[in-house]
Amino acid sequence: MTGYDLAVVGAGxxxxxxxxAAATRGKRVVVIDRDAQANGASVRNFGFVTVTGQGAGDCWTMARRSRDIWAEVAEAAGIALLQRGLVLAARHPESEAVIEAFLKTEMGEGCIRLTAEAAQAHVPSLRADAAVLALYSPHEIRVESRTAIPLLAAYLAERWGVTFIRSRAVRVVSPPAIETAEGVVQAEAAVVCPGDDFVSLFPERLARYGVTRCKLQMMRVMPASPARFGTAVMSDLGLARYLGYADLPEASDLKQRLDQDQPAHRANGVHLIVTQSADGSLVVGDSHHYAATPDPFAAEDVDALILDEFDRVLDLPGRVVTERWTGTYASAPDRWRLTDRPSDAVRIVVVTSGCGASTAFGIAEETMADLYGTAAAGMA
Known part of the structure; x- marks a missing residue:
């Protein structure tokens, strides 16, 4: 029976x-997942590694660190970086105060204010008549999640010797025994990354955090004619939702304006993110609805609200929706992530705000430092 230093439960x-993070510290690692392949929030997203706009403090710090690791590991794993940067197009006068206040914070370092016309150099399809100004950030990178996650797993297996056990449910985590539906895996420590499954493992501990699920709706849109997006795109609605902006005192007037002008968008948690894939299609979203068990159905009126904001910001007549999907992720009312410690050898790690792709690598380094206190050897 093979023994490991660390078992990771969950392959998102x-x-x-x-x-x-464990393998680069020389640990023997096994990853166990109940599914045959990644099928949850890790592949049902924009692939947008977002720094600018993340909540002030450790969320923003973790996003900066994770972005750097993404850039390094992407090159090593053959993961294409499809876009860099962000243009946030703002059409409401109240947005100007938010952007100016943001630029004065440490999180605004490297970001600049652009005219709408200057922003069109990055995104020619941007409606200049629908934007008062734009915020440009150079910090973001974008990958194609559907291919990036499998490529990352293959890199971990081939370069770092990580063992993957798929299509196997874990029943009990009690190192050195990790009990699965098909026998025991031996590991000295374990990190449980359950995503939005709060009942299979340690349900009594997770219940203490008041976790629930957030359902989102997203689409793939194909422009009628080729369109170049040098950066990802967001809009005023993002200024009122992403906490790096929305928590600023200057955001209160914008929120009030949006509540009056776009009440349905706000009630459905709609904001706009647009990223571009290699084939020219656009990943567009999203919305936010909360429930212990969200229904699996995508509401047409919610998609219509997302596309309404899309069309207010971008001039792409004849665009066609080619794909629609829903996703769910863990959410908590008072925190963006949680790390729970059932024992000295076990950690439960959940991102409870939908920014897992943007922060996971940084969080993982923190977890390894907590468990082992050792530094990484590097990814060369």
Whole structure:
């Protein structure tokens, strides 16, 4: 029977981030997942590694660190970086005060204010008549999640010797025994990364955090004619939702304006992110609805609200929706992530704000330092 230093339960981006952080410290790692392949929030997203706009403090710090690791590991794993940077197009006068206040914070370092016309150099399809100004950030990178996650797993296996056990449910985590549906895996420590599954493992501990699920709706849109997006795109609605902006005192007037002008968008948690894939199609979203068990159905009126904001910001007549999907992720009312310690050898790690792709690598380094206190050897 093979023994491991660390068992990681869950092969989404948070689990893979922990596998990488452990393997680069010389640990023998096994990753166990109940599915045959990544199928949850880690692949049902924009692939947008977002720094600018993340909440002040450790969320923003973790995003900066994770972005750097993404850039390094992407090159090593053959993961294409499809876009860099962000243009946030703002059409409401109240947005100007938010952007100016943001630029004065440490989080605004490297970001600049652009005219709408200057922003069109990055995104020619941007409606200049629908934007008062734009915020440009150079910090973001974008990958194609559907291919990036499998490539990252393959890199972990081939370069770092990480073992993957798939299509196997874990029943009990009690190192050195990790009990699965098909026998026991031996590991000295374990990190459980359950995503939005709060009942299979340690349900009594997770219940203390008041966790629930957030359901989102997203689409793939194909422009009628080729369109170049040098950066990802967001809009005023993002200024009122992303905490790095929305927590600023100057955001109160914008929120009030949006509540009056776009009440349905706000009630459905709609904000706009647009990223571009290699084939020219656009990943567009999203919305936010909360429930212990969200229904699996995508509401047409919610998609219409997302596309309404899309069309207010971008001039792409004849665009066609080619794909629609829903996703769910863990959410908590008072925190963006949680790390729970059932024992000295076990950690439970959950990102509770939908920014797992943007922060997982940084969180994983923190977890490894907590467990082992050792430094990484590097990814060369």
């Amino acid at each position: 981006i948070v689990g893979l981030g922990h596998a990488l």
